Amino acid sequence: MAKVVKTLRTHWKKSTFAAILGYYGLDYAYDRHKTFLLMRDYSQQALAHGRRKLPDGAKNKHITLLLNPTAGNRKSKARLEKYAEPLLHLSGFLVNIVKTERIDEARDLAGIIERTNVIAVAGGDGTVFETITGLLRREDAEEAVLRYPVGIIPVGTENQFGKQLLKSFRNDPEPKFIAEAAMAIVNHRMRPADVMEIKIADTDKQDEGEEPKAPRKPFYSLVGVNLGQYREAKKIKEEMPSFFGQLFTSFWSLLRVQPLIVKAQLNYIPTCSGCAKCKKEEEEKLEQSRAKAAAEKKQTEETKYPQSSIWSRITSIFSRSPVLADSDVLVENPDCGVQKSICIESSELNVMVAGGGKLKVEIGGRLGRTDFMIEGLRRHRGESPNYKMTLECKEIEICPVEGGPEYFSIDNEEFEVKRVKLKAIKDRVYFFVP
Numbered sequence: 001m002a003k004v005v006k007t008l009r010t011h012w013k014k015s016t017f018a019a020i021l022g023y024y025g026l027d028y029a030y031d032r033h034k035t036f037l038l039m040r041d042y043s044q045q046a047l048a049h050g051r052r053k054l055p056d057g058a059k060n061k062h063i064t065l066l067l068n069p070t071a072g073n074r075k076s077k078a079r080l081e082k083y084a085e086p087l088l089h090l091s092g093f094l095v096n097i098v099k100t101e102r103i104d105e106a107r108d109l110a111g112i113i114e115r116t117n118v119i120a121v122a123g124g125d126g127t128v129f130e131t132i133t134g135l136l137r138r139e140d141a142e143e144a145v146l147r148y149p150v151g152i153i154p155v156g157t158e159n160q161f162g163k164q165l166l167k168s169f170r171n172d173p174e175p176k177f178i179a180e181a182a183m184a185i186v187n188h189r190m191r192p193a194d195v196m197e198i199k200i201a202d203t204d205k206q207d208e209g210e211e212p213k214a215p216r217k218p219f220y221s222l223v224g225v226n227l228g229q230y231r232e233a234k235k236i237k238e239e240m241p242s243f244f245g246q247l248f249t250s251f252w253s254l255l256r257v258q259p260l261i262v263k264a265q266l267n268y269i270p271t272c273s274g275c276a277k278c279k280k281e282e283e284e285k286l287e288q289s290r291a292k293a294a295a296e297k298k299q300t301e302e303t304k305y306p307q308s309s310i311w312s313r314i315t316s317i318f319s320r321s322p323v324l325a326d327s328d329v330l331v332e333n334p335d336c337g338v339q340k341s342i343c344i345e346s347s348e349l350n351v352m353v354a355g356g357g358k359l360k361v362e363i364g365g366r367l368g369r370t371d372f373m374i375e376g377l378r379r380h381r382g383e384s385p386n387y388k389m390t391l392e393c394k395e396i397e398i399c400p401v402e403g404g405p406e407y408f409s410i411d412n413e414e415f416e417v418k419r420v421k422l423k424a425i426k427d428r429v430y431f432f433v434p
């Protein structure tokens with residue numbers, strides 16, 4: 001023993017190096033073992049699904065998985081193969097992986113996909129944004145959103161929307177977070193989510209004699225729109241090599257960004273907490289969708305079972321929706337649906353999807369360099385941002401004044417600044433959730 005201690009002391013540099021190496025080696029092996037046990041557990045659950053007997057004549061479900069191989073610093077494919085794909089196979093899904101080869105390919109594919117039961121996206125926020133835009137731009141969008149629920153496999157860099165969907169697993173290690181997303185598809189539990197419709201104005205000049213261009217189609221965001229100095233700092237940070245620490249990249253990007261002021265006029269319709277006017281509108285919409293669904297049901301019943309039409313007429317008398325008594329008498333809010341306008345001069349402007357058919361508008365102050373750095377470092381530490389003003393609305397139009405930023409982001413994808421109209425659409429797309 002004394003000899004060992006003496007050798008360690010004599011070669012203390014080598015001993016220290018070996019101790020550090022051993023520590024990291026053991027830590028790595030322990031992590032691998034934990035992931036192995038975790039994946040074994042999930043695999044057993046998925047296999048139990050796969051072994052269930054299908055009803056007579058039923059076939060295994062088909063899933064089309066759009067994979068962006070460049071997402072997550074090109075680690076998306078490896079993450080998918082390790083933590084999600086095996087679970088989908090084990091659960092009996094017929095998995096068809098389609099790798100995107102260019103920007104916007106996910107959007108084009110989502111616009112034409114047929115003959116599948118589920119569309120899944122393996123990528124980050126950008127790929128999800130493209131897929132949802134493709135799905136909602138389809139001519140048969142109303143039907144497609146019901147026919148194709150969407151699964152999210154969060155293998156991108158930031159995965160803001162994935163973290164919203166898998167809220168309770170957002171702080172778990174990567175294998176668990178991704179495997180839970182795959183298990184959400186396996187367990188087939190869904191919930192609808194709001195989207196923000198974004199119409200960017202067509203202000204490009206048309207050359208003489210040129211055919212008039214078709215109006216630009218809308219985009220559909222699940223996270224939100226960002227404009228201003230913090231967005232620019234984030235872009236600088238994303239371009240920095242990942243071997244620099246997080247604190248250093250945050251500090252350097254905040255320091256390097258040029259001062260920028262967003263000048264714009266905002267025209268918006270504030271949300272109403274519920275008055276007689278909006279309740280009436282809501283009831284009218286509900287009545288219309290009920291009538292449409294009933295007409296579609298009747299048509300399918302008549303084509304399937306023509307002889308049952310008399311019987312279905314008799315049963316329909318007894319299955320009318322109940323008339324609800326008005327328990328609260330609502331008054332009309334004179335401001336309901338009325339447009340308001342404000343002019344802003346601010347370091348940032350964000351419009352986020354807030355849920356419940358609402359958008360949340362966050363307007364920052366006009367910050368000097370020091371305040372901008374302090375606020376940026378606070379946000380880096382995970383503290384909630386300070387805004388000069390926030391408001392909730394259903395729709396908003398942003399009319400930028402010249403001299404502000406050149407670009408803005410939709411779900412972290414860059415677009416040229418133009419006049420934009422944003423509108424919340426409640427419960428538009430169905431997603432798989434844990």
Ligand SMILES: Nc1ncnc2c1ncn2[C@@H]1O[C@H](COP(=O)(O)OP(=O)(O)OP(=O)(O)O)[C@@H](O)[C@H]1O
Nearest residue numbers: 071072101102103104124125126127156157158159
């Ligand atoms: N084969 C490809 N080559 C280059 N870019 C691609 C390819 N396929 C998709 N893209 C583009 O990659 C961009 C980034 O994708 P995405 O946002 O999903 O990943 P991320 O940036 O790593 O994740 P996050 O946005 O969550 O941080 C998207 O704009 C998408 O259009």
